[in-house]
Amino acid sequence: DDTVVEVPVACVAGGTVRIGGPAVVMMAGPCTVENEKQLMTTAEAVRKAGAVILRGGAFKPSTSPYGFRGLGEEGLKLLAKASREFGMAVVTEVMTPADVPLVCEYADILQIGTRNMQNYMLLDEVGRAQKPVLLKRGMAATIEEWLLAAEYILSQGNRAVILCERGIRTFEKSTRNTMDLSAIPLVKQLSHLPIVADPSQGTGRRDLVAPMTLAAVAAGCDGLLIEVHPNPEVALKDGAQSLTTEQFAELMPRAEAVAQAI
Numbered sequence: 001d002d003t004v005v006e007v008p009v010a011c012v013a014g015g016t017v018r019i020g021g022p023a024v025v026m027m028a029g030p031c032t033v034e035n036e037k038q039l040m041t042t043a044e045a046v047r048k049a050g051a052v053i054l055r056g057g058a059f060k061p062s063t064s065p066y067g068f069r070g071l072g073e074e075g076l077k078l079l080a081k082a083s084r085e086f087g088m089a090v091v092t093e094v095m096t097p098a099d100v101p102l103v104c105e106y107a108d109i110l111q112i113g114t115r116n117m118q119n120y121m122l123l124d125e126v127g128r129a130q131k132p133v134l135l136k137r138g139m140a141a142t143i144e145e146w147l148l149a150a151e152y153i154l155s156q157g158n159r160a161v162i163l164c165e166r167g168i169r170t171f172e173k174s175t176r177n178t179m180d181l182s183a184i185p186l187v188k189q190l191s192h193l194p195i196v197a198d199p200s201q202g203t204g205r206r207d208l209v210a211p212m213t214l215a216a217v218a219a220g221c222d223g224l225l226i227e228v229h230p231n232p233e234v235a236l237k238d239g240a241q242s243l244t245t246e247q248f249a250e251l252m253p254r255a256e257a258v259a260q261a262i
């Protein structure tokens with residue numbers, strides 16, 4: 001049977017969101033938690049537009065060691081505050097096995113980033129945690145390698161795994177990654193796990209996020225993970241791929257319309 005991952009979410013009727021159920025679940029928020037105002041403004045806007053899960057990085061993997069690496073526990077506290085204020089669940093990245101207990105204190109879903117998809121000690125550790133895990137596809141991982149990474153988590157006893165297609169490295173340079181849309185229906189055939197799409201990392205370009213969101217919904221994804229910033233021009237990370245709050249609000253009914261049509 002297909003796995004449905006249940007996440008407690010105060011803002012919805014019944015108090016639970018089901019990832020892998022009939023609805024496409026919207027997760028949105030800033031790439032990185034920068035400060036309280038930025039996070040609260042974004043959370044309020046994405047909630048109003050229909051998102052039920054708030055994303056935001058507190059521990060940030062950074063390609064350059066000189067890039068912003070997140071606020072750490074302070075960022076987690078801000079996410080928890082926004083979660084209380086707007087009734088949203090929180091998805092945030094955990095980067096090391098040692099940080100798993102700390103991130104579990106604040107997050108509703110543990111995110112494993114693309115760079116850690118094959119960090120087997122980390123996969124084992126989140127496999128022992130009592131929280132759902134969102135497992136990003138490694139940027140150079142085949143679908144088989146990705147599903148085997150998911151097995152690491154499942155085999156430790158954690159059945160609440162959500163896969164996330166976030167684009168892979170190809171020779172194409174006009175986008176940051178090549179979003180592998182075919183992975184969505186293929187994973188649906190090969191696996192019982194739900195799959196969500198991240199068109200922000202998948203393209204690296206704000207102008208491509210909306211079309212790839214609609215395409216991912218049409219391809220059958222169970223949810224979306226989208227980066228939104230109140231002022232992307234001054235974002236500390238990933239501004240080029242972050243939607244404005246207005247763009248996100250315009251996109252939501254269009255995604256809903258595609259979901260209804262398929």
Ligand code: PEP
Nearest residue numbers: 057113114115136166201
């Ligand atoms: C993110 O979602 O914040 C992120 C860093 O994604 P990825 O691991 O897919 O690059």
